[in-house]
Amino acid sequence: MLKQVAVVSGKGGTGKTTITASFAALAHDMVIADCDVDAPDLHLLLHPQIVKTQEFKGSKLAAIDRTKCIKCGLCKESCRFGSINDSITIDSFSCEGCGVCVIVCPEEAISLKERISGYNFISKTKYGTMSHARLNPGEANSGKLVTLVRHNARKIAEEEDLDLILIDGPPGIGCPVIASVTGVDAGLIVTEPTMSGIHDLDRALQLLNHFNILPLVCINKYDINRKNTEKIVKSCEKNEVDIAGKIPFDPTVTEAMVAGKTIVEYSPENEVSQEIKTTWKRVLSVLNK
Numbered sequence: 001m002l003k004q005v006a007v008v009s010g011k012g013g014t015g016k017t018t019i020t021a022s023f024a025a026l027a028h029d030m031v032i033a034d035c036d037v038d039a040p041d042l043h044l045l046l047h048p049q050i051v052k053t054q055e056f057k058g059s060k061l062a063a064i065d066r067t068k069c070i071k072c073g074l075c076k077e078s079c080r081f082g083s084i085n086d087s088i089t090i091d092s093f094s095c096e097g098c099g100v101c102v103i104v105c106p107e108e109a110i111s112l113k114e115r116i117s118g119y120n121f122i123s124k125t126k127y128g129t130m131s132h133a134r135l136n137p138g139e140a141n142s143g144k145l146v147t148l149v150r151h152n153a154r155k156i157a158e159e160e161d162l163d164l165i166l167i168d169g170p171p172g173i174g175c176p177v178i179a180s181v182t183g184v185d186a187g188l189i190v191t192e193p194t195m196s197g198i199h200d201l202d203r204a205l206q207l208l209n210h211f212n213i214l215p216l217v218c219i220n221k222y223d224i225n226r227k228n229t230e231k232i233v234k235s236c237e238k239n240e241v242d243i244a245g246k247i248p249f250d251p252t253v254t255e256a257m258v259a260g261k262t263i264v265e266y267s268p269e270n271e272v273s274q275e276i277k278t279t280w281k282r283v284l285s286v287l288n289k
């Protein structure tokens with residue numbers, strides 16, 4: 001039976017991608033889905049070779065038919081995004097595709113056209129097939145693109161007869177995160193023992209609880225503030241949330257990133273690598289319960 005696990009974090013910079021990439025290197029027979037479509041970075045460690053690219057048309061853009069336009073200026077007055085200038089030309093960067101100008105134009109000179117908001121990719125990595133995407137700068141609708149990445153990952157899992165999808169979720173608790181975790185079997189929250197880490201962990205836990213997703217917690221760099229780590233552990237115990245791993249701080253992790261490798265491959269005997277292996281085993285045991 002297909003299982004899906006999402007690695008998330010209440011905020012960026014907690015080491016989520018380092019850990020997810022290491023999981024990918026440790027796991028076998030799974031599909032990788034990088035759902036951080038606004039700022040993807042899993043590719044920096046997994047080095048995917050793209051085998052399929054598709055345009056993602058997630059938004060619309062107003063277009064004026066100049067043969068019909070009588071330059072009445074109604075569209076310019078009505079556009080609350082200031083996307084139409086005095087010479088009745090649309091600024092494609094600021095147009096939100098809301099369609100108000102289409103409604104107010106007395107000459108039916110404006111229509112909405114689909115525009116390319118990004119690209120989604122299917123790639124081969126040495127760890128398995130990867131579904132990923134990139135949203136163009138300034139584009140919205142990342143949730144829709146995340147859903148497409150997950151749809152493609154599921155399709156690959158069916159085609160390759162695989163029963164695990166490893167999802168690298170975006171940071172935060174917004175729409176793309178919700179799209180990344182909906183329907184998964186477990187969500188591993190990567191946090192760090194700082195005040196903002198504790199706060200964001202709380203928000204991420206609330207999100208997973210809201211969607212009835214089994215939460216697990218991994219405390220990264222747990223030894224940089226043992227007092228805060230203790231607070232996280234106590235809070236998790238109180239709320240019956242499983243701590244799947246506690247990973248120490250080690251500058252070797254940065255060395256591995258600079259070398260473009262996962263830490264578990266760069267330095268397999270390193271304590272961080274050992275802890276990541278333990279965490280991954282814990283995640284698998286929870287998934288297979």
Ligand code: SF4
Pocket residue numbers: 064068069070071072073074075076088104105106107108109110
């Ligand atoms: S509302 Fe229509 S006719 Fe008037 S300026 Fe805009 S495009 Fe032209």
Ligand code: SF4
Pocket residue numbers: 061062078079080081082083084090094095096097098099100101102
């Ligand atoms: S679609 Fe909306 S944002 Fe774009 S030009 Fe028309 S009114 Fe402005």
